[in-house]
Amino acid sequence: xxxxxPYTLQDIAKIIDCTFVGDADFEVLGMNEIHVVTPGDIVFxxxxxxxxxxxxxxxxxVLINKNVDCPKGKALLIxxxxxxxxxxxxxxxxxxxxANVAISSSAKIGENTVxxxxxxxxxxxxxxxxxxxxxxxxxxxxxxxxxxxxxxxGSILGASAFYYKNRPEGFDQLKSGGRVVIHDNVDIxxxxxIDKGVTGDTTIGEGSKLDNQIQVGHDTxxxxxxxxxxxxxxxxxxxxxxxxxxxxxxxxxxxxTIGKKANVLGQTGVTKSIEGGKSYFxxxxxxxxxxxxxxxxxxxxxxxxxxxxNK
Numbered sequence: 001x002x003x004x005x006p007y008t009l010q011d012i013a014k015i016i017d018c019t020f021v022g023d024a025d026f027e028v029l030g031m032n033e034i035h036v037v038t039p040g041d042i043v044f045x046x047x048x049x050x051x052x053x054x055x056x057x058x059x060x061x062v063l064i065n066k067n068v069d070c071p072k073g074k075a076l077l078i079x080x081x082x083x084x085x086x087x088x089x090x091x092x093x094x095x096x097x098x099a100n101v102a103i104s105s106s107a108k109i110g111e112n113t114v115x116x117x118x119x120x121x122x123x124x125x126x127x128x129x130x131x132x133x134x135x136x137x138x139x140x141x142x143x144x145x146x147x148x149x150x151x152x153x154g155s156i157l158g159a160s161a162f163y164y165k166n167r168p169e170g171f172d173q174l175k176s177g178g179r180v181v182i183h184d185n186v187d188i189x190x191x192x193x194i195d196k197g198v199t200g201d202t203t204i205g206e207g208s209k210l211d212n213q214i215q216v217g218h219d220t221x222x223x224x225x226x227x228x229x230x231x232x233x234x235x236x237x238x239x240x241x242x243x244x245x246x247x248x249x250x251x252x253x254x255x256x257t258i259g260k261k262a263n264v265l266g267q268t269g270v271t272k273s274i275e276g277g278k279s280y281f282x283x284x285x286x287x288x289x290x291x292x293x294x295x296x297x298x299x300x301x302x303x304x305x306x307x308x309x310n311k
Contacts, residue, residue, distance in 0.1 A: 001177050001199040002030035003093055009061065009075050012042070015092055016085040021067065022075025028061055031089055033219065035237055035255075036200040042089070044082040083165050087175045090199070094177030097123060097141075110147065122158070128184070140196065146184035152212070155192040157182070161218030161236060163198060174198055176218065183207075183224075189214065195236070205242065217254065229266070241276060263288075 009026035013019065029040030034050075037043050037059035044063040045054035054062050055071055062070075063077040063086060070076050079085045103109075103121040110129035115121065120138045127133070128147035137151050140158025151157070157180045164171040178197025182188070182204050189212035196202055197219040204216070205224040214228055217236035222228075224242045232246050235254035240246075244258050247266040258264070259276025269283030281288035 001032060001090075001093065003028070006040075009077070012061070012089070013077060016077070016079065016088045018077050018079045018085060020075060020077050021070050022061075026061070026075045030199075031086070031093075032059070032199045033237075034059070036197075036219065042077070042086075044086040046082040083172065083174065090175040090177040094175075099123060104141075116153075134190075140180075142179045143182070143196075144179060145182045146186070146206070148185045149182055149187070151188045152190040152192075154190050155188055155194075157188075157194045158196045159193060161195050161198045163218065163236065178202065178219065180204075186210075189230070192216070211248075223260070244276075 007028045008024060009020050009022050009028060010024040012028050027040060028042060031042040034043050034054060034057050037057050039058055039060050041059045042061040042063055043054050043057055043059035045051055046065050051068060060074045061077060062074065063079055063082045065079055065082050067078050099122055102119065104123045106123045107121045107125040109127045112129055113127055113131040115133045116135040118136045119133055122139060122141035124141055125139050125143045127145045130147055131145060131149045133151050134153040136154050138156045143158050160176040161174065163174040176196050176198050178199050179201045180194050180196050181201045183206040185207045186204050187209045189210050191212055192210055192214045194202060194216040195218040200219050202216060202218055203221045205222055207224050208222055208226040210228045211230040213231050215233045217234055219236055220234055220238040222240040223244065226240055226243065227245045229246060229248040231248055232250045235252050237255045238252055239257040241258060241260040243261045245263045247264060249267045250264050250270065252270040256270060257273040258270065259274060261277045262274055263279040264270060265279065265281040265288055268281050268285055271284050274280055274285065279288040280286065282291040
């Protein structure tokens with residue numbers, strides 16, 4: 001998430017009521033999760049295990065719960081609860097605002113685009129030309145939709161990320177201030193759910209086609225010309241490269257990459273990153289030719305046992 005204007009380190013410290021290390025006029029341009037940070041961004045870290053990763057990331061401002069040695073060219077925001085204060089910043093820069101109407105006055109809808117009854121179109125949504133948005137679709141604030149996009153009934157674009165901190169009093173949600181971005185010529189089936197990024201974008205690339213009842217987690221990037229079949233669940237922060245096929249009921253863990261032109265067969269659990277240009281099957285995932293051979297051998301076990309007993 002980039003701020004509407006540059007802020008100073010001192011400005012941000014005042015917003016969240018914390019101390020800082022660095023020049024008071026140090027420039028702050030935005031805030032992001034660690035996998036998408038760029039210079040000028042704030043990243044937060046609240047566990048010593050991840051201090052080095054945050055301090056050595058592209059982010060130049062680190063919101064941290066301990067005063068540590070600050071790398072050259074960077075600044076620190078010292079907080080007793082970085083998770084809480086990251087949420088404060090999200091609320092400050094991306095506050096929730098009720099629409100009270102079916103289609104927000106700030107939404108921009110292109111030529112020849114059809115919006116069917118009972119849809120909700122939130123603030124600052126952009127929808128391109130020649131789109132069809134079928135009934136009962138909800139499109140949350142700041143979503144960007146390209147040209148020639150079809151979204152079938154009951155789908156939801158822009159719900160919050162499934163991202164929680166386990167506290168003694170219960171689960172505390174990390175607030176989502178990101179977007180959903182749908183490129184041109186994408187088809188989205190009925191009852192799909194595409195969560196917005198925490199601070200960045202959840203993206204579906206040009207020409208990709210999603211079947212019904214698919215979940216896409218926060219900050220996931222789906223490439224061009226991908227085919228994703230029904231009941232697939234893609235966790236947050238995944239990268240699905242171009243021309244990947246995911247068949248029905250595939251599930252992924254978070255933070256993995258599926259390489260270009262990979263073909264993942266139905267009911268596979270993608271538990272790790274996989275190379276492109278190959279076919280995969282099973283849980284844990286393996287190349288399909290290997291997994292299918294294993295299953296064939298397993299079927300032979302009763303006969304082998306029988307032969308051993310008869311000796």
